[in-house]
Amino acid sequence: MKPIIAAPLLALLAAFALPAHADRYNVPKNAAFEEECASCHLAYPPQMLHADSWRAMMGDLSHHFGSDASIDEKRRTAIADFLVANSGGRKTGNTRDAKGKPLLRITETARFEKKHREISAATWKRASIKSPANCTACHKQAAAGYYNEHSITIPK
Numbered sequence: 061m062k063p064i065i066a067a068p069l070l071a072l073l074a075a076f077a078l079p080a081h082a083d084r085y086n087v088p089k090n091a092a093f094e095e096e097c098a099s100c101h102l103a104y105p106p107q108m109l110h111a112d113s114w115r116a117m118m119g120d121l122s123h124h125f126g127s128d129a130s131i132d133e134k135r136r137t138a139i140a141d142f143l144v145a146n147s148g149g150r151k152t153g154n155t156r157d158a159k160g161k162p163l164l165r166i167t168e169t170a171r172f173e174k175k176h177r178e179i180s181a182a183t184w185k186r187a188s189i190k191s192p193a194n195c196t197a198c199h200k201q202a203a204a205g206y207y208n209e210h211s212i213t214i215p216k
Contacts, residue, residue, distance in 0.1 A: 083206070083207045083208040083209065084205055084206055084207070084208065085105035085107050085108070085205035085206075085207070086105070086107070086146075086205060087103070087105050087203070087204060087205040088106070088142075088146050090139070090142045092135055092138050092139050092142070093139050093142055093143070096129075096131055096135065096139060097139070100127075100129070101193070102194075102195055102196055102202055102203060103203070104166060104195070105205050106142070106143045106145075106146035106147050106148070107146065107147065107148035107149075107152070108148055108152065108166045108169070108171075108172075109143075109147060109148055109152060109155060109163070109164075109166060109169070110147055110148055110149075110152050110155040110162065111143075111144045111147040112155070112156075112162040113147075113155050113162040113163055113164055114140065114143035114144050114147055115140065115144060115162070116161075116162045116164060117164050118136060118139060118140035118143065119140075121136065125164075125165075152169050152170075152171055154169065154170040155169055155170075165193070166193070167191075167192040167193055172192070175207075175209070176192065179192075179214075183214065186215065186216070188215035188216065189214075189215060195207070197215055198212050198213060198214050198215070199211070199212060200213065
């Protein structure tokens with residue numbers, strides 16, 4: 061292929077690949093994180109929240125969304141350090157509320173709201189979904205960090 065044609069073709073292919081890559085999260089392995097967090101819910105990719113959000117969340121596990129998720133201090137610190145080290149950057153969008161406090165819910169981030177703006181309140185309430193935090197209801201490969209909009213199946 062001639063260089064004059066190859067460069068624009070490669071640029072075009074890369075542009076089409078970017079949206080798919082933007083909805084894929086690296087899910088780093090961490091035994092403590094997987095054991096503790098995934099025992100109750102999806103082990104959300106750490107990049108979905110900013111470091112400040114993870115610090116705040118891990119700092120008050122006795123009030124973890126209506127549950128007491130307290131764990132021993134050594135393990136709590138290890139998981140918090142892992143989450144902060146792998147936290148999100150620009151991908152998360154705004155991660156502070158109107159008062160400047162870190163958001164603790166991924167579902168309240170600007171990125172989540174933008175990506176899910178067309179989902180009705182009634183859809184979230186379906187028995188097959190239950191809540192916006194139940195990623196695996198629609199994103200079957202969420203545990204692997206894959207959230208591409210082209211692989212979504214919204215259950216009835």
